[in-house]
Amino acid sequence: MNTVNKDRIEKAYPDYKHPIEKAFQTGQAHIFSWWSEITPAEKLHLLEQISLIDFTLLQKLFHESFISASDTFRKNLQPPPIIGIPENITEKKAAEKAKQVGEDSLRNGEIAILTVAGGQGTRLGIDGPKGMLPISPINKKSIFQLHAEKICALQTKYNAMFPWYIMTSETNDNDTKEFFCSNKFFGLDQQRVYFFTQRMIPAVDMNGKILMNTKSNIVMSPNGHGGTILALQERNIINDMKERGIKHIFYHQVDNVLIKMADPVFIGYHLKDGAEVSSKVVKKRSPEEKVGVIVSLDGHLHVVEYSELSQEDKYAKNNDGTLKYNAGNIAIHIFSIAFLEKLFQMETYLPYHIATKKVPFIDLNGNLITPKENNAIKFETFIFDVLKHVKKGVLMEVVRKEEFSPVKNAEGDDSPAMAQQDMVNLFGKWLRKAGVAIPKDSNDNVKGFIEINPCFAFDEEDLIKNVAKDLEFRGFLNL
Secondary structure (H helix, E strand, C coil), rough: CCCCCCHHHHCHHHHHHHHHHHHHCCHHHHHHCCCCCCHHHHHHHHHHHHHHHCHHHHHHHHHHHCCCCCHHHHHHECCCCEEEECCCEEEEEEHHHHHHHHHHHHHHCCCEEEEEEEEEEECCCCCCCCCCCEEECCCCHHHHHHHHHHHHHHHHHHHCEEEEEEECCCCHHHHHHHHHCHHHHHCCCCHHEEEEEEEEEEEEEEECCEEECCCCCCCCCEEECHHHHHHHHCCHHHHHHHCCCCCCEEEECCCEEECCCHHHHHHHHHHHCCCCCEEEEEECCCCCCCCCEEEEEEEEEECHHHHHHHHHHHHHCCCCCCCCEEEEEEEEEEEEHHHHHHHHHCCCCCCEEEEEECEEEECCCCCEECCCCCCEEEEECCCHHHHCCCEEEEECCCCCHHCCCCCHHHHHHHHHHHHHHHHHHHHHHHHHCCCCCCCCCCCEEEECECCCCCCCCCCHHHHHCCCCCCCCCCCCEEE
């Protein structure tokens, strides 16, 4: 570790004078400790990194991380109003009316699709973005291809174009773009597929010092899924959407293979109620399921994370014996452009949360250390924090087995194998409604393999219209 001469660095690289000064002013001069040892290319890389860091914000976030959050709001929690799964004639008529409103909006080209796809597939055994994972039951199409085909089907069904905005991370942005290019954008017009990255923020140690994992590289992390909203503003994407006549954004995460893309019923309820933000929810599997729940807090929608919910609230019951706080957040939302524009006028609309993690780093001697205990603080924003600014919101319950199957783990729950079975089971359900006999095993799973291209049938209604009346299932069906 060497003595750092700020003036000499600034003189050699005058274009980076301001961020160099900010690094020194905020007590982060140690990031230049190995300046005399690194190559010119490595120096430029480090300077590029620091030019993107808001050192004042980082200092503020670290000091604020010691202010503990109050739990006094817990007593004000209430279950939120939810549009339930339609069961009787009245509810089914309401859903049909909402669908008509949503379909009108789709035909008018008012909806954009926004997919959050910043994650890597490392835990799933692939070296690349999670969206590249081969997942479909028979043809092994990637998750990205499944989403692309649903958008293609939507465009044909409603005779309209739906721009697709994909938020990547610095880690996987190039790989994602190359994957789309090599697959010719899966038949979509590449001029209507837009990639953008979220902001990265340094990880710091328990003393607030920026961590480095080489002598020329700062440890950076994505700023959380709330970074999607921040990026819409910072990258001027909202204005691009408005120029294309977009009024509402359909938001989802890349790993949900059952996503009902731009669901017209959901869009319809959002529009009919004049909502600013709408969210889909599912019933929790059990009180202990590790999923955030949407509640009502002082008249506003609010997401309480699994770890924040008290044991009493986790197990609280309604009079009919159902869980009181049962609206599981599945990260499917609609955002009104007009609401986001109002949000962007606020000085601070998304607070940062801290997460303590184990992060490899180099010590004062330049040796790489792999910690056994948490040694770092990462700062993240959560998209659902915008809910406190929402005056009018809609929650719509959906059937988990029909709309929510995320791929997060290599095995067990939320694994690729489970996602494939969930797809087969959904297609089997559609076929039964169309009058095709589909056998089940003792676990209520379809016996056999089924895959249905969205361009053949986007949903159950399409399948009933398009499938051959004399179709027989013999254990394998690829439509």
